[in-house]
Amino acid sequence: MALKHDDGWNIPASSPFYPPLPAVYRNVRFQFVFFHAASDAVQAFLPEPLEASEDGRCVVSGLEVPYCENYGAFEESFIVMKCRFRDQAGFYCSHVFHNGPAGIAAGREIYGTPKVYADLKVTRGDQHMETETSYGGAPVLRIRTRMETDAPHDAMPALTPAWRLKIIPRADGPGPALKQLIDCSETAQDVEVHSFAKGRGSIEFGASARCDLTPLSPLEYGDAFHMESSYAEGYARVVYDYLSEER
Numbered sequence: 001m002a003l004k005h006d007d008g009w010n011i012p013a014s015s016p017f018y019p020p021l022p023a024v025y026r027n028v029r030f031q032f033v034f035f036h037a038a039s040d041a042v043q044a045f046l047p048e049p050l051e052a053s054e055d056g057r058c059v060v061s062g063l064e065v066p067y068c069e070n071y072g073a074f075e076e077s078f079i080v081m082k083c084r085f086r087d088q089a090g091f092y093c094s095h096v097f098h099n100g101p102a103g104i105a106a107g108r109e110i111y112g113t114p115k116v117y118a119d120l121k122v123t124r125g126d127q128h129m130e131t132e133t134s135y136g137g138a139p140v141l142r143i144r145t146r147m148e149t150d151a152p153h154d155a156m157p158a159l160t161p162a163w164r165l166k167i168i169p170r171a172d173g174p175g176p177a178l179k180q181l182i183d184c185s186e187t188a189q190d191v192e193v194h195s196f197a198k199g200r201g202s203i204e205f206g207a208s209a210r211c212d213l214t215p216l217s218p219l220e221y222g223d224a225f226h227m228e229s230s231y232a233e234g235y236a237r238v239v240y241d242y243l244s245e246e247r
Helices: 039-043 101-111
Strands: 023-036 057-065 074-085 088-098 115-117 119-124 128-135 138-150 162-169 176-183 188-205 220-233 237-241
Touching: 023 128, 023 138, 023 188, 039 074, 057 119, 057 128, 057 138, 074 119, 074 128, 074 138, 074 162, 088 101, 101 115, 101 162, 138 220
Parallel strands: 088 115, 088 162
Antiparallel strands: 023 057, 023 220, 057 074, 074 088, 119 128, 128 138, 138 188, 162 176, 176 237, 188 220
C-alpha cells in the first residue's frame, strides 16, 4: 500500500524498524546512584539554554530489560544531571549506553534520547547489582550498588522534568533540520512497581577516545536504590523548539 501524504511512523514504511508506541516493558531491573559533581563540569555537558544546578546533583543508572515488546531484551546505563530550564528545575539526560540496535534508533528518533551502542555487563544478586559499561573499546562507567532496606517507591526523589535534546540533521547541508527540547516526564504509563529498596552505591568514571566522563567524578554520594517494575512508554512533549523560537 502506498504511503499517504500525512501518514508514516518510520522507514521503511512497509516494514518499520521498530513499531509505533506504546512500547511495553516487563520486569525491568534498575539501580540508581545519586551523587554530586562539580557544577562547572556538569555545565560542560548541557546544551543551551540549560543551566547546571549549583549543587551539581547527578544520577547514574544501570538497568536490565529481560523483555520489551518493541525492542527485545537489552542492557543500558545512563546519566542525568540536575539543571534549570528558564524558571524550572529538572534533569537532563546527557548519555545513554545501550546494546540493542532497535532501541537505539527508537530512542534517538522519537525522544532525542542520546543512545549509543556500547558493551554492557549487568550482574546482580539478592542485595547487590553492578553495571559495567565500555564504549569505544574502553571502560567509561561502572556502577555498584548494595541494598540495605526495603522502601516505598516514592522514597527516591523524582527525576522530572526529564529533558532530552532531539536533533535531526539536515540532508542538504550542515546543521539541524529539527532541534527540540523534549520532556519525557509523562511517557511512562501503566507503571507497576514489583519491588523497591534503598542502600548505598559507588561509581567509577573512565574515558575512551569517544567519551570522557571523568570530569563528573563524584565529590559526594547520596542514596542508592534498586527497583523492579513493568510499564509502557508513550509519547513525550516538546517544550522548546530551537528553530522556531527566539533565543
